[in-house]
Amino acid sequence: MPTRLTPADVERIAALAHLELTASETERFTRQLGDILTYFDQLQHIDTTGVPATTNPVTSAPVMREDTPTPSLPRDEALANAPDPGGHGLFRVPKVIG
Amino acid sequence: MPAPDVQTTADIRAAMADGATAVEICSIYLARVAAENDAIHAFTHVAGEQALEDAAAVDASGQGRDAAFPLAGVPIAIKDNISTRGMPTTASSRILAGFVPPYDATVIERLRAAGAVIIGKTNCDEFAMGSTTEHSVSGPTRNPWDLSRVPGGSSGGSAAAVAARLSPIALGSDTGGSIRQPAAFCGIVGLKPTYGRVSRYGLLAFASSLDQIGPFALTVADVAVLLAAIAGPDPADATSSAEKVPSFPASLGEPVAHPTIGVPWKLLEDGVDADVSTAFTTAIDILRSQGATIVDVPLPHAVYAVPTYYVVAPAEASSNLARYDGVRFGFRAPAGPNRSDLDTMYNLTRDTGFGDEVKRRIMLGTYALSAGYYDAYYVKAQQVRTLIRRDYDTAFERVDAVAMPTTPTVAFGLGERSADPLRMYAGDVFTVSANLTGLPALSVPGGRDPSGLPVGLQFVGRAFDEATLLRLAANYERDAPCWREFPPTAALASGIPDPTR
Numbered sequence A: 001m002p003t004r005l006t007p008a009d010v011e012r013i014a015a016l017a018h019l020e021l022t023a024s025e026t027e028r029f030t031r032q033l034g035d036i037l038t039y040f041d042q043l044q045h046i047d048t049t050g051v052p053a054t055t056n057p058v059t060s061a062p063v064m065r066e067d068t069p070t071p072s073l074p075r076d077e078a079l080a081n082a083p084d085p086g087g088h089g090l091f092r093v094p095k096v097i098g
Numbered sequence B: 001m002p003a004p005d006v007q008t009t010a011d012i013r014a015a016m017a018d019g020a021t022a023v024e025i026c027s028i029y030l031a032r033v034a035a036e037n038d039a040i041h042a043f044t045h046v047a048g049e050q051a052l053e054d055a056a057a058v059d060a061s062g063q064g065r066d067a068a069f070p071l072a073g074v075p076i077a078i079k080d081n082i083s084t085r086g087m088p089t090t091a092s093s094r095i096l097a098g099f100v101p102p103y104d105a106t107v108i109e110r111l112r113a114a115g116a117v118i119i120g121k122t123n124c125d126e127f128a129m130g131s132t133t134e135h136s137v138s139g140p141t142r143n144p145w146d147l148s149r150v151p152g153g154s155s156g157g158s159a160a161a162v163a164a165r166l167s168p169i170a171l172g173s174d175t176g177g178s179i180r181q182p183a184a185f186c187g188i189v190g191l192k193p194t195y196g197r198v199s200r201y202g203l204l205a206f207a208s209s210l211d212q213i214g215p216f217a218l219t220v221a222d223v224a225v226l227l228a229a230i231a232g233p234d235p236a237d238a239t240s241s242a243e244k245v246p247s248f249p250a251s252l253g254e255p256v257a258h259p260t261i262g263v264p265w266k267l268l269e270d271g272v273d274a275d276v277s278t279a280f281t282t283a284i285d286i287l288r289s290q291g292a293t294i295v296d297v298p299l300p301h302a303v304y305a306v307p308t309y310y311v312v313a314p315a316e317a318s319s320n321l322a323r324y325d326g327v328r329f330g331f332r333a334p335a336g337p338n339r340s341d342l343d344t345m346y347n348l349t350r351d352t353g354f355g356d357e358v359k360r361r362i363m364l365g366t367y368a369l370s371a372g373y374y375d376a377y378y379v380k381a382q383q384v385r386t387l388i389r390r391d392y393d394t395a396f397e398r399v400d401a402v403a404m405p406t407t408p409t410v411a412f413g414l415g416e417r418s419a420d421p422l423r424m425y426a427g428d429v430f431t432v433s434a435n436l437t438g439l440p441a442l443s444v445p446g447g448r449d450p451s452g453l454p455v456g457l458q459f460v461g462r463a464f465d466e467a468t469l470l471r472l473a474a475n476y477e478r479d480a481p482c483w484r485e486f487p488p489t490a491a492l493a494s495g496i497p498d499p500t501r
Helices: A007-016 A023-045 A075-079 B009-017 B022-040 B049-061 B106-113 B156-163 B180-186 B220-230 B274-289 B302-323 B342-353 B356-369 B374-395 B421-426 B432-437 B466-479 B488-494
Strands: B043-046 B075-079 B117-122 B169-174 B189-192 B212-217 B260-263 B293-296 B401-405 B441-448 B454-460
Touching: A007 A023, A007 B356, A023 B302, A023 B356, A023 B374, A023 B421, B009 B022, B009 B220, B022 B043, B022 B049, B022 B075, B022 B117, B022 B156, B022 B488, B043 B156, B049 B117, B075 B156, B106 B117, B106 B220, B117 B156, B156 B169, B156 B180, B156 B212, B169 B189, B169 B220, B180 B189, B180 B441, B180 B454, B189 B220, B189 B466, B212 B220, B220 B441, B220 B466, B274 B293, B274 B401, B274 B441, B274 B454, B274 B466, B302 B356, B302 B374, B302 B421, B302 B432, B356 B374, B374 B432, B401 B466, B441 B466, B454 B466
Parallel strands: B075 B117, B075 B169, B260 B293, B260 B401
Antiparallel strands: B043 B117, B169 B212, B189 B212, B189 B441, B401 B454, B441 B454
16 A cells, blocks of 8 residues: 655645645644545455445436436626636636746 | 514414514524624625515515415525525635625525525535535634534534524535535434435535435424425436425325335444434434334445545545636635646645645545556446445335435534544545435434433435335324424524523
């Protein structure tokens, strides 16, 4: 199993998850996440040879429906909660390309 | 005016049959909320005028005296992670500050059609991640039985509201025990339906293969009425089941004849507080005296349910919560000095918008799904999940339900566990299996500890057999009507005569 979690590991995970941690958060989460991952190690002792994975509890076959167009959310309602709706019927975001 | 002592939907409907209006009922509950919510902090939003308007519409419709509409005119509290059109829905998170959904969740549509009156949104752990309702941007909810203690979580606001008689019924969501555990801590009834029994459309997703919306009430009968109103297939949720929905309220009239109930005695050997054990043994004696046969069921993998759950749930959460990025809704962090690019906006928004517990779980899930660790954590946990389900399948070959305490302890003090996530997670040992397996599970008040704090008795049933759980619990409740005693806080404003003093 993986060795001890380091602050660099936590920074890498945070970057993958789009979180910019403060220095004190990195320190705290390194300790807490390390403890939790160690706790998970007990799962490795269970023999799961040949056991299928359960990804969800649904046992029935998926139900198909007709692909019929229905009204969708009006644009102004979809934009009503945007932090920066931009004023042109769009979501505005900070500059992407420098 | 009706008498001020209404508590259950039966009380409310009886008052309405005697001429009370839905507006009068709504006013009684809003007055209780106004008097007690500052101390308990069950509600984060009180619908006030909107609720009175909705109640007036019920009065105009005449549904309040129509037996086909058993919830018409009945106030209901809604956990703040369930979308309500035109009413704030934030999952108690800063990242959704100010969010007002443009549509209703399917359960809300069904409640409105049934004439129920939404009186407000209730506090919860942020995105339903937690067992105490302390992880909320608006501060903790307090347990009505003892204001220095937690109400449980994550649906702690809904449970506290019902326990304190601030709402007769409420909706919560249960991903790892978030309905049953607060129901136990607050001395009320809570049900996690079978996965797929209730539509999740409009529920802010935490872990999509585990989440279910479900009812809270003072009595099993009220839970049955509320479940009947929200259950059934929904084209908007592909995981909702086409399984036939029986008449839950009608099924209560007939107790299960000579039920066989399994108890996983070995699982209960370690880590259960002595007072909870004593209350559970007494509850089992009551079941036995009612004609139940109690047998031992091994459930050998149940002991691994907590670590399995804390791999699976965060993995799904890390994916579901990727949508909160400061673009389409909610909070956006201001740009940093000399850093105004898109990635910085995402990262700062998420770091300042999410609380610690949510960030821990997003990172745990990201780690468990990342290259090199996926098989060791995520796939392994999904395999153990299969073994846990098989244990239950084996048990249900010879029992009608499995019984155990809902929680290993009674409600603990505010702040007591918030610094130690692992200790917090350990308290979920008896609840998470029902989510991993999808099975229905119900918590009913199962006695008190010596200081008077409630203990929960849990029944787990076969898939889509909520009716058996409700019948067993209703029968138990008849001989142990704990719900009639109520917390000291509830008596203050409500004018309900307290039978115990």
